[in-house]
Amino acid sequence: MFKRIASLVLVVTILNTLPFIFLAALRGDVNGDDKVDIQDILALRDYIFNGNAPPEADVNGDGKVDIQDILAVRDIIFGISINEDGALIITVLDVGQGDSIFIVLPSRETLLIDAGESRYADGIIKHIKDAGFTTLNYVVATHPHADHIGGMAKVVEAFDVKNIYMPNVSHTTVSFEKLLDAIDAKDLTIKTAKARNVLLSNDYIQIEFIAPISDEYKNLNNYSAVLLITFNNKRFLLMGDAEVESEAEILQNYSDIKADWIKIGHHGSVTATSDDFINAVNPSFAAICVGKGNNYKHPSELILERLANLNCGVWRTDENGAVTFQSDGYTITVVK
Numbered sequence: 001m002f003k004r005i006a007s008l009v010l011v012v013t014i015l016n017t018l019p020f021i022f023l024a025a026l027r028g029d030v031n032g033d034d035k036v037d038i039q040d041i042l043a044l045r046d047y048i049f050n051g052n053a054p055p056e057a058d059v060n061g062d063g064k065v066d067i068q069d070i071l072a073v074r075d076i077i078f079g080i081s082i083n084e085d086g087a088l089i090i091t092v093l094d095v096g097q098g099d100s101i102f103i104v105l106p107s108r109e110t111l112l113i114d115a116g117e118s119r120y121a122d123g124i125i126k127h128i129k130d131a132g133f134t135t136l137n138y139v140v141a142t143h144p145h146a147d148h149i150g151g152m153a154k155v156v157e158a159f160d161v162k163n164i165y166m167p168n169v170s171h172t173t174v175s176f177e178k179l180l181d182a183i184d185a186k187d188l189t190i191k192t193a194k195a196r197n198v199l200l201s202n203d204y205i206q207i208e209f210i211a212p213i214s215d216e217y218k219n220l221n222n223y224s225a226v227l228l229i230t231f232n233n234k235r236f237l238l239m240g241d242a243e244v245e246s247e248a249e250i251l252q253n254y255s256d257i258k259a260d261w262i263k264i265g266h267h268g269s270v271t272a273t274s275d276d277f278i279n280a281v282n283p284s285f286a287a288i289c290v291g292k293g294n295n296y297k298h299p300s301e302l303i304l305e306r307l308a309n310l311n312c313g314v315w316r317t318d319e320n321g322a323v324t325f326q327s328d329g330y331t332i333t334v335v336k
C-alpha cells in the first residue's frame with residue numbers, strides 16, 4: 001500500500017515538474033523554477049532515489065545522476081568556481097587520428113600535451129590564441145610519433161614556451177628533427193618526462209609524470225609520457241599512447257591510480273586500456289582522441305565495452321569534435 005502511494009506521489013511529482021524541466025535553461029535548475037537553490041538539491045535527491053531522472057538532472061554532465069550532481073548544484077549556489085577563474089579547463093582538441101590536449105590551469109598557466117599531425121598545427125595555434133594565450137608554460141610531447149608531435153615544431157615557434165618535456169628517446173623522422181630544431185632555435189632545454197618527475201606542485205594542484213617507468217622499450221608507444229593531475233579531490237590521467245606494458249608497470253609502481261577522468265591510451269586501441277588497468281582507474285569520464293573512419297578501426301569495441309561496464313561516460317573526437325571539460329577540483333562538468 002505504502003509503495004503504491006509512494007509511486008503515485010512520484011508520478012504526480014514527475015507530471016508536475018515535466019513541463020518545467022524541458023524549459024529549464026539555467027545549469028543546475030533541476031526543478032525548472034528559474035533559480036538555482038536548495039529546492040534543486042531536493043529535486044536531485046528524489047531523482048537519485050527514484051532512478052528516473054531527466055537529462056537536466058545530470059548537472060555535471062557525466063552521464064549519471066548521483067551525489068556529484070548535488071555537489072555541482074551546491075557549488076553553483078555558493079558561487080564556488082565553475083567560472084573561468086580558478087577552474088581547471090581541459091580541451092581535447094579534434095586533430096583527427098592524433099592527440100592534442102590544451103589545458104588551462106587554475107592559475108591561468110597553460111599546458112599543451114601533443115600537437116597532432118603537422119596539418120593540424122594552425123588550428124591548434126588558433127584555438128590557443130583565440131582563448132587569449134600567447135604563452136605555453138608547459139609543453140609535453142608524449143612520444144615522437146607524428147600523430148603527436150607532427151604539429152609541435154610550428155606550435156613551439158608560435159608561442160612563448162617556458163618548459164618543454166619529452167621522454168628520453170629519439171626518432172629518425174622529419175617531424176622529430178623539425179621539433180628539435182624549433183626547440184634549439186628558442187634556446188629551450190628539454191626536460192625529461194619520466195615517472196616521478198613533477199611538473200608542478202602546490203597546495204591544491206599537483207601534476208606528475210607516472211610513466212615511462214623503464215629506460216627502454218621495444219615499442220615507441222610505451223615511452224609515452226603519462227601525466228597524473230590531482231586537483232583538490234579530483235584526478236585526471238593523460239595516457240598518451242601508453243600500451244598494456246606501460247600500464248602493467250604503472251600498476252606495479254603506484255598503489256592508487258584511481259582517477260575521475262582519463263584520456264584513453266593509444267586512441268582506444270586494444271593494445272591499451274587493459275581490464276586490470278581501467279578497473280583500477282575506474283573513471284567517470286573518458287576522452288578518446290580518434291579520427292573519423294581511421295584505418296586502424298579505433299576505438300575498439302572491446303575498449304568501449306570495458307568503459308561501459310564501469311558506467312563511464314565517453315567523449316570521442318570523431319563523434320563529438322573538440323570537447324571541453326571543466327573542474328573546480330570537486331566536480332567535473334562537460335562544457336561542450
Ligand SMILES: [Zn+2]
Nearest residue numbers: 098145147241
Ligand atoms: Zn598516437
